Amino acid sequence: MVIPAITDVTMTALCPGKDECSLAIYLSGIQQAMIGFGTLVMMPVIGNMSDQYGRKALLTLPLTLSIVPLGLSLPWFVKAVLIALLLLMCTTFSQAAVVAFFNSLAEGGMQASTLYFLKARFHFNKDQFADLMLISGFAATVSQLLFMPLLTPMIGEKKLLSIGLFVGCTNMFLYSISWSAWVPYALSLSSVFVFFAIPALRSIASKLVGSNEQGKVQGCISGISSFANILSPLIFSPLTALFLSDKAPFNFPGFSILGIGLAMMITFIQSLLIRDDSSTSRSQNQYSMVA
Numbered sequence: 001m002v003i004p005a006i007t008d009v010t011m012t013a014l015c016p017g018k019d020e021c022s023l024a025i026y027l028s029g030i031q032q033a034m035i036g037f038g039t040l041v042m043m044p045v046i047g048n049m050s051d052q053y054g055r056k057a058l059l060t061l062p063l064t065l066s067i068v069p070l071g072l073s074l075p076w077f078v079k080a081v082l083i084a085l086l087l088l089m090c091t092t093f094s095q096a097a098v099v100a101f102f103n104s105l106a107e108g109g110m111q112a113s114t115l116y117f118l119k120a121r122f123h124f125n126k127d128q129f130a131d132l133m134l135i136s137g138f139a140a141t142v143s144q145l146l147f148m149p150l151l152t153p154m155i156g157e158k159k160l161l162s163i164g165l166f167v168g169c170t171n172m173f174l175y176s177i178s179w180s181a182w183v184p185y186a187l188s189l190s191s192v193f194v195f196f197a198i199p200a201l202r203s204i205a206s207k208l209v210g211s212n213e214q215g216k217v218q219g220c221i222s223g224i225s226s227f228a229n230i231l232s233p234l235i236f237s238p239l240t241a242l243f244l245s246d247k248a249p250f251n252f253p254g255f256s257i258l259g260i261g262l263a264m265m266i267t268f269i270q271s272l273l274i275r276d277d278s279s280t281s282r283s284q285n286q287y288s289m290v291a
Contacts, residue, residue: 093217095274096205097224102267103165103197104225106172108232109260113240114175120244121253122181135188143195157200158274164196165268172261176254204274236260 118124118132151160171187171194178184205217239256242248252258 092275093205093208095270096201096208097221098270099161099165099201099267099274100221100224101228102263102270103201104228105232105235106168106260106263106267108229109236109256109263110172112233112237113256113260116240116244117254117257118184121178122184124181128181132184132188135185136191139189139192140195143192144199147192148196148199151196152200152203157203158271160196161200161204161274162268162271164194164198164200165264165271167191167193168197169261169264169268172257172264176252176257176261178254 115124115129118128122128148160167190171190174183175187202218202221205221206214209217236256236259239259243255244253248255
C-alpha cells in the first residue's frame with residue numbers, strides 16, 4: 001500500500017502541481033542507497049552466523065537488526081569477507097557474482113527511476129502504480145509456482161537465468177521508448193520470465209559448495225547485490241532527474257531506463273559464460289573442504 005502512493009506523496013510535498021521533480025528523485029535515491037549500505041554490512045555476517053549457529057537459531061533474532069551497522073565491529077564480518085574472497089577465486093562463482101552485481105544495479109535503477117519516469121511521461125498516479133505492481137506480483141506468482149518447477153528439470157538453471165535476463169533487457173529497452181500508456185502494462189505482464197533470474201542465480205551459486213557453507217555463499221551474493229543497490233541510485237537518480245528536466249542535453253526522457261537496459265545486457269552476456277552444473281562439481285568439493 002505504501003509503494004504506489006509514496007511517489008505521489010513525495011511529489012506533492014516537494015513539488016506541488018508538477019509531474020517532474022528532481023529533488024524527489026534525489027531524495028528517493030539517497031534513501032535507497034542508505035538501505036543498500038545497511039544490507040551490505042549485515043548480509044555476510046548473517047550468512048556466516050547461519051552456518052555457525054544454525055538457521056533456526058538465527059531466525060529467532062529480530063529481522064529489524066538486519067541493517068545495524070554495528071556488524072562491522074563483529075569478528076564474524078572479517079571471517080565472512082575472507083570466505084567471500086576465497087569464493088571469488090572460483091571462476092563460476094566470480095561469474096555469478098558479476099551477474100548478481102549488474103542485475104542488482106539494474107533493479108536498483110528501476111526502483112529509483114521507473115515511477116518518476118511514468119509520472120512525467122504518462123502522468124501516472126498511485127492507482128496506475130498499484131495496477132502495475134499487481135500485474136507484476138501476479139506474474140511473479142505464476143513464474144515461481146508454475147513455470148520454474150516445470151522448466152528447471154527440463155532446461156536447467158543456467159538457461160532459465162539467461163532467459164530471464166534477456167527478457168529483462170528487452171523490456172527495459174522497450175520501456176525507455178514507451179510510446180503509449182499501455183506499454184508498461186504489457187511489459188509488466190511479460191515480466192513472468194524476468195523472475196526466473198534471481199532464483200536460478202542463487203541455485204547456481206548454491207551448487208558450488210556443500211550444505212554447511214550455504215549461508216556464506218548466499219550472504220556473499222546478497223552483499224554484492226546490496227553494494228550494487230548503493231551505487232545504483234547514485235548513478236540513475238541524477239540521470240533520471242536530468243533527462244526529465246528542462247535542462248536535458250537532448251529529448252529522451254527514458255534515457256536512464258536505456259542505461260538500465262544496458263546494465264542488464266551486460267548481465268545477460270555474462271550469464272552466457274557461466275558453465276553448466278556438471279562442470280562445477282569439482283568446485284563444490286573444493287570449497288566444502290576449505291571451510
